Amino acid sequence: MSSLDPTPVHIGISLTDPAAASEAISAMYGGTDLAAVQLDDTFSFRYTAQGDETMSLRSSHFSGRLAGDVPPGDDVVVQWLTSGTGWFDTGSSPLELTPGRPVPLLPQRTFSFDLSDYDQRLVHLDRALVERVASERGSDVGAGLRFDLHAEPSAAAVRAWHNSAALVAHTLRDAGSGGLLHREMARLMSAALLEMYPLSPLPDAGTSRVRSAHVRAAVEYVHAHAHLPITTTSVAEAVDVGLRALQEAFRSELGVTPNEYVRSVRLDRARDELLQTDPTTTMVRDVARHWGFMHLGRFSQMYAARFGEYPRDTLAR
Template sequence: MPSDSPRAEHLDRRGLDIDEAVSFYERVYASHDIHISGATRGEFAWRYRTVGDEHVSVNTSAVGARRWGTINPGRQYILAWATRPGILLDTDSSSPLEMVPGVPVMYPAHREFTFDATPNTQHLVRFDGDFLEAVAAAHRDGVPGPLVFRRHPDPEALRTLQRVISAAGPELLHVDTARSTRIRRNLALAEAVAAAFDASPRKRVVPPAGTARFRSAQEWIVANAHLPISVTDVSRASGLSVRGLQDAFQREVGITPMRFLRETRLHRVRAELLSADAAETTVAEVARAWGFSHLGRFAAYYEQVFAELPSATLRRPLAPR
């Protein structure tokens, strides 16, 4: 559920046992078939360290032997770079992705994929799906939704991303970094990733927008969609009068600010339903958490946008997470 108070957490695991490493990495990558081999007794070591909050975590993974298997990113987006050659992603596809040392790549998203890696150290940045989708939506003036990325980023934007990583890394890796600083660094990193890899929703809901204040209103709605907000709240946050706000939305995207809010919330509900277990979650509790108090109207809105009832989304077979 949404939270207004990201809290930094720290995990540092290491060991010398291959079976222990396999068990740990299968949990980390929501996998069921990670394999490690090629190390003799007394020569193998592994370590995994992560520091982060509910929006972004920074991870370092070092494994002293060859490993292969599957990874399930689930509702996360993962940026990664390796220190040495020898890591291949999406090995079962027609065009596997080879990780070049020091060059960030985005892991395949929304699906399980295979990998093969020689002894290596990887640095990873894990983004919560809702968080990165909201940032990308604001970047493109759209409604949040599942993202697609350019496989090979723009070189200049990639250099910008690397500079942001270098600047943000020391603070994000420190568990005692102030919350306000961590939030700023999280946002800067997410914006740089969205720009470098041209992150865009699979389906554009809103066309490109115009004025700075209109964009500010969109960004504010996306960031605060989990709160009970009114058109007056948006007006105050954006610096536009209520009439000016209504006119700007009609002119730029052809809908009202409150409909934009509703569609943003619908996409967030869908994201949660797709990743939820029907045995443990109800449509009603997810809908209410995102501000839909009238469940009948909510279901009608949902079916109009997604061409299926929310209950059908929740009953879909769970993808591995």
């Protein structure tokens, strides 16, 4: 994105066919397996957006039921219902949506959703801008934007968000998008989001016992990218060090190979997810595959060796 010349965003859609509505939403958000169901005699879908790629304000009306999955995107999307019901699920326990409560969609995770007869407001913020504002506030954004969606934002922070959104809406109506004022408004909305949902702290990356700058960088890289198909070679390339040198440094300072360290981090992440998910809707196999363990039997053995219990026992807690 060019900060000097952001692309304008102007959308106005009005449809009366569920299939066409599903197609339009999929085109905007990259949704998969979207199911749009007409619940009453009539169906309507309306969607508007105004702003630019730095920030846009949007509204959505859907008279029916809409469900599906949406993959990660470049924007940080904050949504709140003004009417209707629904829930989001980002891989932990599902979050029931409360009208008026803003919820940021995690930009690094696919999320599932199910909404019925809803009116929705949304703010799209450029992800890089939110990360800059978070960094200026002293947050470590090396592992991405980590919002705890189950943390209840304070009433004051929610009021500040809605007041800021109203101010932006008035400004867009009177002055339009683009220019310095719009960029400052986008920073205002980013700050308001971070007041509601401060970034969750990074897990301990084990860097306190690391002396080598290359090993420290590699450890941080692994923690930030554990959900991706990284290899020892890709880690070495990311921190600009030779493969053999990285392997020897890991053995010297951490007592493990880089592959063993990656596996350990992924086991920790899998355990965190098993502890946080609903055992009635989650399968161990799916969690294992999400963290790169394709063979369920070997995953269970490694998990039990590390944590003293099988993953199914952790999930059943």
